Amino acid sequence: GGICNAARQYWRERRREVPLCNDQRVLAADGTFDGLAERLTVAATVARLRSRCRDLLRRYYFEGEPTESIAAAIETTPRNVIYLLHICRGRARKIYETLTRLR
Helix, strand or coil: CHHHHHHHHHHHHCCCCCCCCCCCHHHCCCHHHHHHHHHHHHHHHHHHHHHHHHHHHCCCCCCHCCCHHHHHHHHHCEEEEEHHHHHHHHHHHHHHHHHHHCC
16 A cells, blocks of 8 residues: 555656656647646746756757757867756756745
């Protein structure tokens, strides 16, 4: 029974998670309140990120720019861009989790 309850709690907490790269679910115009709430939560998450993280995530995920051209633009290596994306995703995840816990 304890394992079953723990599993249910795990999935209840994960139900609101939205990967940053899966914009189809976030941008779905299904007209439901949950869809609107998710879009607003993601928008609030992105707004709370530092401008450098916001720019990196936008260029990589939404514009599909390769790490090599991002690296050239910010004068660093492609490997460092991958590391920066990792850090920015972690920050965004923490912000998102904080915002979803408030609901």
